[in-house]
Amino acid sequence: MKIGEFEPDDFLKPETLLDPYDYYQQAIAHAPVQKINVPDGSHFYLVTSHALIHEVFSRENDFCSSMKQGFLLGRYPDDPEIQAILSKGWHKANVLVSADPPTHTAQRQLTSKGFSPRLVKAMEDHIRAKTVDLIQGFEAKGECEFISEFVLKLLVNVIAEQVGAAGYESDVKKWTEAIADRMGQCASREREVECARTIVEAQHFIKKVIDDRRARPRDDFMTAMVHAQSENPDESDEVLIEMVIQLLVGGHETGTITLSDGLLLLINNPELMNRLQDNPGDIPMFVEEIARYISAVGATFRFAIHDTELGGVVVPKHSMVMLRLAAANRDPSVFPDPDRIDIDRPKLSNHLGFGRGIHICPGRALATLELKIAFEELLRRLKNIRLNEGRNKFERSVGWVSTGLKELHISFDSP
Numbered sequence: 001m002k003i004g005e006f007e008p009d010d011f012l013k014p015e016t017l018l019d020p021y022d023y024y025q026q027a028i029a030h031a032p033v034q035k036i037n038v039p040d041g042s043h044f045y046l047v048t049s050h051a052l053i054h055e056v057f058s059r060e061n062d063f064c065s066s067m068k069q070g071f072l073l074g075r076y077p078d079d080p081e082i083q084a085i086l087s088k089g090w091h092k093a094n095v096l097v098s099a100d101p102p103t104h105t106a107q108r109q110l111t112s113k114g115f116s117p118r119l120v121k122a123m124e125d126h127i128r129a130k131t132v133d134l135i136q137g138f139e140a141k142g143e144c145e146f147i148s149e150f151v152l153k154l155l156v157n158v159i160a161e162q163v164g165a166a167g168y169e170s171d172v173k174k175w176t177e178a179i180a181d182r183m184g185q186c187a188s189r190e191r192e193v194e195c196a197r198t199i200v201e202a203q204h205f206i207k208k209v210i211d212d213r214r215a216r217p218r219d220d221f222m223t224a225m226v227h228a229q230s231e232n233p234d235e236s237d238e239v240l241i242e243m244v245i246q247l248l249v250g251g252h253e254t255g256t257i258t259l260s261d262g263l264l265l266l267i268n269n270p271e272l273m274n275r276l277q278d279n280p281g282d283i284p285m286f287v288e289e290i291a292r293y294i295s296a297v298g299a300t301f302r303f304a305i306h307d308t309e310l311g312g313v314v315v316p317k318h319s320m321v322m323l324r325l326a327a328a329n330r331d332p333s334v335f336p337d338p339d340r341i342d343i344d345r346p347k348l349s350n351h352l353g354f355g356r357g358i359h360i361c362p363g364r365a366l367a368t369l370e371l372k373i374a375f376e377e378l379l380r381r382l383k384n385i386r387l388n389e390g391r392n393k394f395e396r397s398v399g400w401v402s403t404g405l406k407e408l409h410i411s412f413d414s415p
């Protein structure tokens with residue numbers, strides 16, 4: 001189907017993935033459920049409207065997650081070299097993002113123990129102290145590369161501590177980049193071979209932590225997971241390993257995009273930056289609005305369990321459905337003037353930036369707290385935050401799910 005200048009298959013062009021907002025508006029208006037043909041001969045159904053994505057989240061008897069497994073295995077799942085490397089690790093189990101009830105329900109009970117709003121609130125002082133420490137490390141210079149010197153150090157360290165990988169932050173970053181590149185469906189075969197090696201390395205590290213917590217229990221999240229596993233013999237080590245991998249990826253990749261693009265937004269909107277500097281109590285509203293506006297997880301996926309209908313389109317059994325959260329978050333029927341950042345919007349939290357339904361992000365409370373503290377401390381301590389002129393190329397990684405800035409060079413007035 002071609003509608004005027006709107007060509008649905010343009011969706012997968014790198015230039016559309018990098019600047020998809022006109023495309024979203026056309027798709028929501030003309031074809032909110034649209035078959036997209038992938039150059040490799042496969043296809044999927046792209047869903048863009050807020051109402052229809054909401055509908056899919058609630059139709060658990062029609063759309064499932066467990067068939068995601070294949071998709072998460074990258075573009076070369078049958079490549080013999082990749083298979084040989086992966087055989088030295090653990091089989092990828094159906095966990096959280098690729099699990100359905102009842103398995104999924106039991107796994108969620110485990111993560112919700114570790115990331116309950118109460119426990120997350122208890123982490124506030126610790127996260128704030130880390131945040132201040134990092135800012136103090138570069139504030140006298142009057143400039144920094146924001147992502148490597150602040151964002152990654154903060155977010156990777158917070159999640160690494162939870163899963164027993166404190167002190168191994170640069171490895172965690174390497175592991176999660178490998179996993180994200182494989183899932184992004186845009187990596188070359190050579191990169192996927194490298195990713196496979198890195199993923200096996202991560203699995204062996206996590207297995208060592210699991211064995212250590214079994215032998216020497218501590219008062220931490222990993223011990224709680226290992227303990228819960230011993231109560232449920234059906235949960236194997238490969239399930240625990242995969243769960244930790246998902247927490248590591250979810251724990252910082254998306255927060256990195258939200259924090260770096262959020263700061264860039266403030267630099268480009270000095271009035272808003274001044275408002276937040278003068279009224280730090282408005283920062284939680286800003287965090288909620290950037291979860292919508294930036295939509296760090298641009299999409300998630302479901303599969304049709306049987307032939308079904310969505311928005312008047314027949315979706316055949318086993319078809320993959322891409323739920324474009326970033327488009328739903330710009331749906332003008334829910335967010336008037338959607339391309340404007342507006343922290344006074346009514347019903348700010350109507351966005352789908354953290355998903356909905358049974359797979360809603362278990363790390364939402366932690367992510368929201370990290371972002372709130374980071375913006376509070378940055379805006380309190382650094383004045384006149386601006387771009388470091390001439391140093392920014394604004395390059396972004398491109399993938400089906402997310403596009404993130406690679407670097408953000410900023411300057412500010414030293415205290």
Ligand code: HEM
Pocket residue numbers: 096097098108115159246247248250251252254255258291295296297300301325352353354355356358359360361362363364366367
């Ligand atoms: C700004 C930061 C974050 C954003 C925008 C975000 C977004 C999302 C979204 C949209 C989903 C739903 C996926 C679906 O329905 O298929 C999700 C799930 C998930 N997130 Fe997050 N997330 C963030 C931070 C975190 C953090 C800090 C953690 C870990 C501590 C985390 C761990 C997970 C996990 C494990 C899942 C899978 C849950 C399941 O399938 O049941 N996320 N996230």
